[in-house]
Amino acid sequence: MVKRFLTLLFMLLLPIAALAERPVVVDDANLFTASEEAQIEAAARTIIDTYQVDVVVVTSYDPKPEQSQAFADDYFDYNGYGVGEDEAGLLYLIDMTNRVPTISTKGVMIDYINDHRLNELFDCSYDALASGRYGYSTLQLLHQLENFMAEGIEEGSFRYDAETGERLSGLYNKLTTGEFIFSVGAGLVVMLAIITAVSAKYQLRGQTYHYDLDTNASFQVSTDDEKYIRSTVVHRNKVDSNHGGGGSGGGMGSSVHTSSSGSFHGGGSGRGF
Numbered sequence: 001m002v003k004r005f006l007t008l009l010f011m012l013l014l015p016i017a018a019l020a021e022r023p024v025v026v027d028d029a030n031l032f033t034a035s036e037e038a039q040i041e042a043a044a045r046t047i048i049d050t051y052q053v054d055v056v057v058v059t060s061y062d063p064k065p066e067q068s069q070a071f072a073d074d075y076f077d078y079n080g081y082g083v084g085e086d087e088a089g090l091l092y093l094i095d096m097t098n099r100v101p102t103i104s105t106k107g108v109m110i111d112y113i114n115d116h117r118l119n120e121l122f123d124c125s126y127d128a129l130a131s132g133r134y135g136y137s138t139l140q141l142l143h144q145l146e147n148f149m150a151e152g153i154e155e156g157s158f159r160y161d162a163e164t165g166e167r168l169s170g171l172y173n174k175l176t177t178g179e180f181i182f183s184v185g186a187g188l189v190v191m192l193a194i195i196t197a198v199s200a201k202y203q204l205r206g207q208t209y210h211y212d213l214d215t216n217a218s219f220q221v222s223t224d225d226e227k228y229i230r231s232t233v234v235h236r237n238k239v240d241s242n243h244g245g246g247g248s249g250g251g252m253g254s255s256v257h258t259s260s261s262g263s264f265h266g267g268g269s270g271r272g273f
Contacts, residue, residue: 022056022080024048029059029096036135043142051149053109054081054089057138061096068095068269072104073259082106087263092141094134095269101129101141103267105254110266111153113145114254121145122270130273154252159266162255 024044025037032040044055056076063071072093076082082089088107095102101122105113113121124144128137159168254266 022054024056026056026058026060029061029094031059031094031096031134032138033135036139040135040138040142043139043146047142047146047149048083052083052088053107054083055142055145056081056089056091057094057142058091059094059096059134063093063095063097065098068093068098068100068102069104069257069267070260071095072102072267073263073265074261076104076106076265077259077261077263090145090267092138094129094138098272100269100272101125102269105266106263108153110159110254110256110264111157112148113266114154114157114252115268116252117148117154118266118268119270121148126271126273156252157254158252159254159256162257167253168256 024041025032027037040057044057047053047055054076058072058075060071072091075093076089076091081087081091084107086107088109089105090109090113091104093102093104103113103118103121121141121144125137125141128134128140160166161168255268256264256266259265
């Protein structure tokens with residue numbers, strides 16, 4: 001009995017242990033010294049613990065030509081990164097094949113790191129990156145990322161489709177699954193209450209009412225030149241000419257694309273080094 005209990009407990013705790021062991025720094029390209037890797041991990045974990053999002057740094061020679069973004073997205077998705085229902089997190093990739101820095105964001109991190117902030121992250125770390133000081137450049141980027149997280153999501157943030165430029169949302173926050181179910185349920189309850197009240201008001205409760213048409217009704221044809229004019233009113237929504245149909249890059253906007261797993265990601269690549 002005890003053995004079965006311990007086995008069950010082990011099986012329950014195994015996913016939690018695996019989650020905790022996910023590496024924060026994956027230096028496959030061997031760009032960092034041991035000291036730099038320790039500092040990078042400490043900086044990343046500060047953000048992870050403070051804001052409950054994932055942050056991972058990857059260096060690699062594996063991405064195929066012009067596939068940095070796809071590699072970053074897939075590495076995040078297929079290695080189980082992401083915190084919470086929206087799998088929030090950020091992956092910073094130093095792609096040594098294409099020699100470009102790339103960031104992939106997911107969940108609420110898409111909104112924290114809009115296009116303007118994304119460019120600032122690349123700019124603040126570019127000089128050190130281009131001169132081969134990979135560890136220092138990564139620490140600069142993480143320090144600026146922590147500043148952005150402390151400032152919060154910028155007011156007026158929105159998402160737009162990276163391919164079409166179409167604006168997807170005006171606000172970064174959206175209903176969770178629980179909030180959506182509650183809202184739908186509450187709406188159904190209110191609708192049912194209204195229907196019940198209206199039905200009760202007009203229903204003849206258990207009575208049969210007979211109206212004597214022959215005695216009470218009369219029918220008269222008028223020969224007056226009465227005319228019934230039928231009119232149709234069409235309501236049209238006014239289109240604001242000051243707002244275009246699509247979004248645009250930069251500013252408070254966060255470009256969004258779909259990864260091979262079908263998940264939405266933000267992010268992009270910086271200048272080559």
